Amino acid sequence: MSAQVEDHGLLRFLTCGSVDDGKSTLIGRLLFDTKTILADTLSAITKTSEKRGMGAVDLSLLTDGLQAEREQGITIDVAYRYFSTGTRKYIIADAPGHEQYTRNMVTAASTANLAIILIDARKGVLTQTRRHSKLASLVGIPHLVVAINKMDLVDYSQATYEKIKADYREFAAKVGITDVRFIPLSALNGDMIVDRGDNLNWYDGPTLIDILEATPGAHTEHAEAFRFPVQYVCRPQDSANPELHDYRGFMGRVESGSIKVGDAVTVLPNGLQSTVKAVQIGGVDIGSAFTEQSVTLLLADEIDCSRGDMIVKTVEAPAAVKEIRATVCWLAESPLDRARTYLIRHTTRDSKAKLTGIDHRLDVNTLENLPADKLAMNDIAEVTFKLAQPLFVDPYLENRGTGAFIVIDESNNNTVGAGMIL
Amino acid sequence: MTQRSTLSHLDWLEAEAIHIMREVAGQCANPVLLFSGGKDSICMLRIAEKAFRPGKFPFPLMHIDTGHNYQEVVAFRDQRAAELGERLIVRSVEDSMKRGTVVLKHEGESRNKHQSVTLLEAIEEFGFDCCIGGARRDEEKARAKERIFSFRDEFGQWDPKNQRPELWSLYNARSHKGENIRAFPISNWTEMDVWQYIEREGLELPSIYFAHTRPVVMRQGAIVPVNVPLVSGELTNLPKAGEEIIDLQVRFRTVGDISCTAPVESDADNVEKIVLETATTTITERGATRLDDQTSEASMEQRKKEGYF
Numbered sequence: 001m002s003a004q005v006e007d008h009g010l011l012r013f014l015t016c017g018s019v020d021d022g023k024s025t026l027i028g029r030l031l032f033d034t035k036t037i038l039a040d041t042l043s044a045i046t047k048t049s050e051k052r053g054m055g056a057v058d059l060s061l062l063t064d065g066l067q068a069e070r071e072q073g074i075t076i077d078v079a080y081r082y083f084s085t086g087t088r089k090y091i092i093a094d095a096p097g098h099e100q101y102t103r104n105m106v107t108a109a110s111t112a113n114l115a116i117i118l119i120d121a122r123k124g125v126l127t128q129t130r131r132h133s134k135l136a137s138l139v140g141i142p143h144l145v146v147a148i149n150k151m152d153l154v155d156y157s158q159a160t161y162e163k164i165k166a167d168y169r170e171f172a173a174k175v176g177i178t179d180v181r182f183i184p185l186s187a188l189n190g191d192m193i194v195d196r197g198d199n200l201n202w203y204d205g206p207t208l209i210d211i212l213e214a215t216p217g218a219h220t221e222h223a224e225a226f227r228f229p230v231q232y233v234c235r236p237q238d239s240a241n242p243e244l245h246d247y248r249g250f251m252g253r254v255e256s257g258s259i260k261v262g263d264a265v266t267v268l269p270n271g272l273q274s275t276v277k278a279v280q281i282g283g284v285d286i287g288s289a290f291t292e293q294s295v296t297l298l299l300a301d302e303i304d305c306s307r308g309d310m311i312v313k314t315v316e317a318p319a320a321v322k323e324i325r326a327t328v329c330w331l332a333e334s335p336l337d338r339a340r341t342y343l344i345r346h347t348t349r350d351s352k353a354k355l356t357g358i359d360h361r362l363d364v365n366t367l368e369n370l371p372a373d374k375l376a377m378n379d380i381a382e383v384t385f386k387l388a389q390p391l392f393v394d395p396y397l398e399n400r401g402t403g404a405f406i407v408i409d410e411s412n413n414n415t416v417g418a419g420m421i422l
Numbered sequence: 423m424t425q426r427s428t429l430s431h432l433d434w435l436e437a438e439a440i441h442i443m444r445e446v447a448g449q450c451a452n453p454v455l456l457f458s459g460g461k462d463s464i465c466m467l468r469i470a471e472k473a474f475r476p477g478k479f480p481f482p483l484m485h486i487d488t489g490h491n492y493q494e495v496v497a498f499r500d501q502r503a504a505e506l507g508e509r510l511i512v513r514s515v516e517d518s519m520k521r522g523t524v525v526l527k528h529e530g531e532s533r534n535k536h537q538s539v540t541l542l543e544a545i546e547e548f549g550f551d552c553c554i555g556g557a558r559r560d561e562e563k564a565r566a567k568e569r570i571f572s573f574r575d576e577f578g579q580w581d582p583k584n585q586r587p588e589l590w591s592l593y594n595a596r597s598h599k600g601e602n603i604r605a606f607p608i609s610n611w612t613e614m615d616v617w618q619y620i621e622r623e624g625l626e627l628p629s630i631y632f633a634h635t636r637p638v639v640m641r642q643g644a645i646v647p648v649n650v651p652l653v654s655g656e657l658t659n660l661p662k663a664g665e666e667i668i669d670l671q672v673r674f675r676t677v678g679d680i681s682c683t684a685p686v687e688s689d690a691d692n693v694e695k696i697v698l699e700t701a702t703t704t705i706t707e708r709g710a711t712r713l714d715d716q717t718s719e720a721s722m723e724q725r726k727k728e729g730y731f
Contacts, residue, residue, distance in 0.1 A: 007430040082559070232474075234477040282474075294436075294437040
């Protein structure tokens with residue numbers, strides 16, 4: 001038995017809301033109450049708070065990153081923050097809430113396993129609440145926490161909390177969001193964040209940090225098929241070491257599922273079959289590997305396999321497709337041009353792609369599907385792409401690793417779209 | 423025995439960093455890994471071993487030497503590269519000064535920010551399309567928003583308002599000739615993670631990371647090492663008139679150019695003690711030790727826009 005404290009791994013989560021909802025204050029409070037903020041940072045924000053004529057220390061200043069933003073007083077990009085409780089490490093993706101920043105929220109959500117949707121208790125469920133919730137569910141975040149904040153400004157009223165909860169449930173049922181938890185908070189005073197405080201005694205559920213501590217990490221919730229996109233092939237060919245003459249290591253990260261020595265595998269696209277001879281990290285045998293591990297696979301037979309190929313278990317191969325239907329969020333200032341050819345990057349594989357149709361566009365405010373013939377920045381739509389090369393895909397909601405892709409504009413190499421395969 | 427299906431936080435961070443390094447190797451034609459002999463880049467070398475062994479690294483190592491580095495760190499740098507059997511390129515800010523591309527405002531000016539010029543010259547000399555660096559997002563506010571794959575234009579400039587969106591772990595390292603990508607595999611690590619990783623992997627470090635006694639003066643609240651011998655044997659950081667030299671037990675939390683790196687008072691003489699000290703410290707890594715970042719609240723952002731790492 002080890003005397004070390006348990007390590008519950010890592011949880012990535014996203015906070016959705018605007019400055020007005022107290023989002024930055026909430027993040028500041030989480031960092032402050034978990035003792036992540038150190039004295040010099042605190043003294044810097046105390047100085048700034050005084051300079052701006054504020055009475056108390058403004059914890060929201062902790063998350064104001066860049067000079068340009070500080071000047072404008074708004075957050076314009078995704079920032080990442082870190083804290084640890086001793087048993088778990090957390091990565092917060094902090095995305096701004098305004099409508100024009102849909103792309104930032106989609107970006108932040110893409111790596112998150114939980115989303116905190118902030119509601120101002122005085123205002124209740126707003127258009128932006130619905131927008132954030134819809135986007136979070138669209139990007140496949142498995143856990144939603146609705147945090148009803150600023151309870152101090154409604155006299156910690158349980159009736160207000162229950163009303164907002166009922167309103168949210170009604171909306172959630174309509175858009176098919178089922179797994180959602182509610183919590184009343186005052187980020188300003190720190191009630192129900194890390195400490196329970198004395199003001200919300202009628203609430204007997206867990207604190208926010210308790211919820212975060214208990215949320216399962218990614219990929220632990222359901223069994224997934226083995227998917228191993230090959231990133232790089234290691235052929236040492238070291239003349240001084242004859243043992244390495246025939247070494248061919250297929251390097252990559254297990255996107256889903258697990259693999260062990262002896263498993264029967266197939267290499268896509270060529271369809272050649274073999275068995276796993278060794279699973280290694282840094283040349284050392286580890287016997288088996290599971291989701292999110294970066295490993296090297298050695299196969300029993302000498303078969304052709306290179307970057308962009310995918311190794312899968314023979315019994316559970318994915319679909320190879322040359323046309324994909326997907327939900328796409330457009331990220332670039334120049335709109336999607338139907339006449340142009342783009343590059344789609346899916347796992348480690350690239351394919352040229354052309355838009356063949358737009359089914360409909362989602363109005364993120366009314367949540368209605370509207371007809372559309374073009375896509376501009378921040379638009380979300382269901383579309384169809386025709387591909388030059390086959391891709392090996394799973395539906396995004398079943399497998400984020402093999403269901404996601406980005407769209408690249410080859411003229412300037414920018415990432416212009418984010419896609420989730422339907 | 424049941425199989426663990428969740429990675430510990432260090433295993434997760436390591437797996438992510440390996441994945442990022444392999445993406446660089448897979449996507450870029452001519453990458454280079456920046457290695458200074460500092461603790462973050464020492465972790466990067468271990469990650470590179472786990473990513474590519476038994477093969478050789480698919481990139482050389484490179485150090486931009488300000489000429490004002492601690493002897494111990496320079497010796498460690500050379501020793502580590504030799505042990506690994508990997509190629510080490512050293513390019514020097516002093517050569518840029520000789521060429522006239524770096525001009526100091528005054529002799530004592532910190533050469534730290536001038537590394538950008540030498541780095542850009544080396545990128546051009548070797549035609550590197552990607553530099554892998556050990557920067558972390560927790561180090562500094564401007565870094566918190568930088569991408570893992572960060573695009574720089576022909577002048578090495580970082581434009582915070584015009585970064586490529588980065589989703590899932592689908593990285594876009596494409597660039598045109600002359601442009602450059604900076605890749606940061608340990609973006610998501612904190613100072614604590616780095617020390618825990620060093621402890622777990624049993625990594626060797628230059629001796630100045632551990633508590634030792636050295637002559638220092640107190641200057642504007644910071645501990646400033648004085649009479650520091652350079653690799654040439656010449657002493658640098660001479661005390662100013664009237665300053666009192668004291669022998670203090672210190673260690674470095676971060677190691678860079680001598681003129682702008684300050685140590686902290688400490689008796690932590692092994693990694694275990696440092697992990698404990700890091701867990702209970704009250705000052706951020708840069709706040710405590712980087713004299714150059716204090717000049718302005720936004721000084722890192724400014725330097726990055728100018729091509730700094």
